Amino acid sequence: MSGGALTAREAGLLSCHVCGQLARPPEGAAHSLRCPRCRAPMHLRKPASVSTTWALLIASIVMFLPANLLPVMTTTSLLGSQQDTIMSGVVFLWQSGSWPLAAVVFFASVMVPLLKIIALVYLTLSVQRRSTRNLLQRTRLYRLVEFVGRWSMLDIYVITMLVALVSFRGLATIEAGPGAIAFGAVVVLTMFAAMSFDPRLIWDPLAGRSADPYIASHD
């Protein structure tokens, strides 16, 4: 307990993540619990939060390389054929004078996935090390990661519209490249990674320094 603050877990209570109802786990039962009000599955913490987050993070790091190195689209026109990666698309926008859009796309497609992976690695590591520093800042960082993650999908939609619209046979066509699949995978994997991370784990080390069975285990 810290400074008189009591968490639901310290009080022996589960809180429902769907309807917010507090409930006591019955004697001896720790698995397959359901909310007495809305019947949603209840867990003290998200099950296997740290290991699931790690698995999804490693997968997204693996996909991050092809997402940025492989071409996301191929433009064929009378002038010949040209392959574009995510980054060269940003450079094109910049050079054609629309630098505000270039900045938006650079931020959404390059910076957000990268910073999101770095932030989640930092959050997961600090939770595993049971750090008690920067609790509020880390919670805010997690909130930011959750909020901003969806905007990485931007380039997927750009590619979709370009491919669908530029289909003037003989004049110009655009086709999606394999980089787009890897890029979509990075966005989805990092979103799942952020969802599987339980921000309450950040605050748990405040509650005594005893061995904690809930950090990397089930329920």
Added chain:
Amino acid sequence: MPAPAVHLKLPADLVACHECDLLQTEPALLPGQTARCVRCDAFLARNPPDSLDRTLALTLTALVLYVIANVNPLVGLDMQGRVVAVTLFEAVQVLWRDGMMPVAALVFGTAILFPLLELMMILLVLVPLRLGRVTPRMAPFFRMVRSLKPWGMVEVFLLGMLVSLVKLSHLATVILGTAFWATAALILALTFAGRAFDTRLLWQTPLPDDAQDALVTSR
């Protein structure tokens, strides 16, 4: 986890923060007020004025706009007299035919299917509530609304479409279609509906004192 020796009654306004697990009393909120966690500043609850009617009205508006946005062409491209115009679904079909099935499925889910499902589920929950029939059977639909929410990305899609139009503006004449404006209006309706929705409406009936144990299911 220390089990309490005596089964004390849980106060109805006792809540645990979803982001740091701190137990606290949810204050009585005046219309328009928002409650935040005292420790980590997380969102706890909001009391939007006239929530049920406004959410229903805005969700129905969004449904109408959704239909308009999906049956009409989004944008057209005029290149030396040849005109190409696509609806969102046609754009997904082009991707699918080009062999980009994962990307096509991702766009179909996030821009077409999940936003529609979310609207339908909100109506399934709110219409019976408006008619005065509160049943626990609508809880699973509400749970679906919650899990679908992060995956509906209409606003990201609109920005992506704008970026693609800027990229094309030097190549051909861009014609904005009916669906483009309907999508922009849809985003406004979705945002305001989300702000007007007070999820606590669903859980108004307090549980009897002897039903505050989590349920155990055998699977």
